[in-house]
Amino acid sequence: MGKLVGLGWFSLAALFEIAGCFAFWAWLRMGRNAWLAAAGIASLILFALVLTRVDTAYAGRAYAAYGGVYIAASLAWLWAVEGTRPDRWDTIGAVVCVAGAALILLGPRT
Numbered sequence: 001m002g003k004l005v006g007l008g009w010f011s012l013a014a015l016f017e018i019a020g021c022f023a024f025w026a027w028l029r030m031g032r033n034a035w036l037a038a039a040g041i042a043s044l045i046l047f048a049l050v051l052t053r054v055d056t057a058y059a060g061r062a063y064a065a066y067g068g069v070y071i072a073a074s075l076a077w078l079w080a081v082e083g084t085r086p087d088r089w090d091t092i093g094a095v096v097c098v099a100g101a102a103l104i105l106l107g108p109r110t
Contacts, residue, residue, distance in 0.1 A: 006054050006105065010066050013051040014073035020044035022077070061104060068101025 023040025026032040054062045072094040075086040086094070 006056070007069070009050055009053045010069040011073065013047050013054075013066060014070045016043045016047035016050060017070065018074055018077045020047060022081070056105075065101045065105040068097040068099075068104075071097040 020040040020043030023036045023043065027034055027036045027040070051062065051066060054066070056062045056065075075090050075094050078084050078086055078090075
């Protein structure tokens, strides 16, 4: 159960990070209102707070495992928000990254 909770925290952190970064992208690259950056800052603060909720003894291990979840979530964002379906190389890359994250997160520790 604890690992599933961790996956939930990682997923929520990814949502906040991607949304926060996309807010800046929309402002600076798509010409959207500059106030969107304020929402982006708030979202990035929430990302940092949520990532600290992951139950692990070491921050570096949490960040490394989070990386795989972030990559998969970014491709989900690409599809859901930007309307571009990930291609097979995106999908294969995400599977490899999530498998690596699972090894980091679930691997036996001495």
